[in-house]
Amino acid sequence: MSILVDKNTKVICQGITGKAGSFHAQQCLEYGTQVVAGVTPGKGGSLVGAIPVYDTVAEAVAATGADASMIYVPAPFALSAIREAVDSKVRLVVCITEGIPTLDMVRAVEYAAVNHTRIIGPNCPGIVTSGECKIGIMPGYIHQKGGVGVISRSGTLTYEAVWQITSCGLGQSTCIGIGGDPVIGTGFIELLDLFERDPRTEAVLLIGEIGGTREEEAAAYIQKNMKKKVAAFIAGATAPEGKRMGHAGAIISGSHGTAREKMEVLEEKGVQVIQNLSDIGNTLREFF
Amino acid sequence: MKIHEYQARELLRACQVPVSRGELVQKTADAASIFKALANPSCIAKVQVLTGGRGKAGGVKRVQTAEEAEKFVRRFLGADFSTYQSAGQKNMVRSVLIAEDIPIAKEFYLGVVLDRTVNTPVILFSKQGGIEIEEAAVKSPGSIEKIPFSPDDPPSAEKILSRIRRHFSDSDVPAQIAEIARLLARFFVDKDAAVCEINPLALTPQKKVLALDAKMVFDDNALFRRPEIRALKDPEEEDEREKKAGEFGLSYVSMDGNVGCLVNGAGLAMATMDMIQLAGGKPANFLDVGGGATVAQVREGFKIILQHAGVRSILVNIFGGIMKCDVIAQGVLEASREIRLSLPLVVRLEGTRVEEGRALLKNSDLKIISCQTIREAAAAAVQKAGDHQTSHVHPRR
Structure with missing residues (x-):
């Protein structure tokens, strides 16, 4: 077991003929993911490596029975790409694209909710169920089958954490980058709930950062609903107020959204807060 | 924006x-006439800067006469202005708004x-x-x-x-x-x-x-x-360096510490700054070179970090995922040579082909301190920044 994706997940790639799309679609295929088709309007009938390309998502889904899509199309076209995937009844949309206008994501999330499609991202590294399915841009080799569920707002910081987990002899069930933007499709709480119910996941690592109140909301949820152990790391203790730290979501406004505030709330609610980045692996080891 | x-x-x-009606004043000489046109019988004068908290910092004032309006404008135009929300940064006031007092x-x-x-x-x-x-x-x-x-x-x-x-x-x-x-x-x-x-x-x-x-x-x-x-x-x-960084697809935020850092990925960059602080130092900047970290990005990143006068050492922390560590090491070496980097440089690589990457750094003729963990790297960079600081202090002090 795992959450959201496994060896049976059939994936299409929207924007497969672009540089990032073609490279990562093949990396996913190499990892063992069933990448069954790609979509680029006007490029139907061609191949990217061994992956057949279709003009529309509807055609790709009809031909392959795909139930998930990963999106690499440029930001101005991401909203229509997501709508197209939703219209084709794809169950899961993983949006890697960064720089999507916030109001477009408001529209996309609303559209997906009405049609019961789950969006992961945007501006995220994707999702990996170790040894079974990789959708996104995470390096595959750092993952190893195991019992830690990982949820993160970050990219390379997630790799660092996953690598520490793997290096200390543990592994991951599923690892999800939820994205660094202000509006995202799936938040911490929905994923914590899935992990709590997943028999293969024994503990959860939550990686947060400054900005917003997602971590605080997650903390309240964990205390109320979770029996599994949760550890958390929050990046950005040294970040200055009012500055955007790379991610559009990572901005402290007023005295809200600080790392300290988040750590205090998490600790208060019984979450093991990891202060030092180097201690992620060790801390999780103590859980097992 | x-x-x-x-x-x-x-x-x-x-x-x-x-x-409410208002006019922008960019020359002190215009203040009096604008005041007279809007006086009700007084006006509100407000410095125009992009930071909040102007009122508490004295940048908003009710002015009763044309002379008072002119005095306010003279005092602030061209002067540095900061508020409790400026986080240490100063902005030059280049215009003042005079609005009718409603x-x-x-x-x-x-x-x-x-x-x-x-x-x-x-x-x-x-x-x-x-x-x-x-x-x-x-x-x-x-x-x-x-x-x-x-x-x-x-x-x-x-x-x-x-x-x-x-x-x-x-x-x-x-x-x-x-x-x-x-x-x-x-x-x-x-x-x-x-x-x-x-x-x-x-x-x-x-x-x-x-x-x-x-x-x-x-x-x-x-x-x-x-x-x-x-x-x-x-x-x-805009901060000059922040602007320059944007041109190369880098994300830079200036800070007031002395350890410069260059990292791939925003989350890891923030976490690296935190590690510098935990090691007893202060980060001079946030710099995210993107997930990839190409030679050109590393080179431009170094240049931007070096424009910060307070920097005494540089910490490079790269998690090579898709991008291989040996390629990144090569990039760091090339960039250092190209710009004749003289500050202590601490590099921590992790990820694909990490052994090859570390070997390249070790065998180069450049004095690069290569560390295995981010904890060691942060400690080394903070220590080097301290050493470098002392060696530059005037002997009589």
């Missing part, structure tokens, strides 16, 4: 929101912002104006009316009115506010704003509602389709 108050006022006026019977707050908890924009209205909305939320949460809406279906004035009417005994004032709120919500969507605030929204003794101040922030990701908003960007307000 932030814009100045005077720009935000013009945008409001253009979409039919009533705004008699106020009551002050409200009206804003449209993104509510991240429900993933939609929301109209916020409070009868407590003039103070920060966060403050009002704590002091009297019941006084804030929240009206969430879908971007493709902003609410009608009637709908807004039905939500705010209970706060008033008459019907004319809330109707005026509802209409302004409707206009503001449409503006928010039409221009891809992130924050639109009118604070205070004032009620005059003659029962007329109008905006006395405006704050607007726009979504950087949407500027590509809002050229008229992008044109309002004030290039003078």
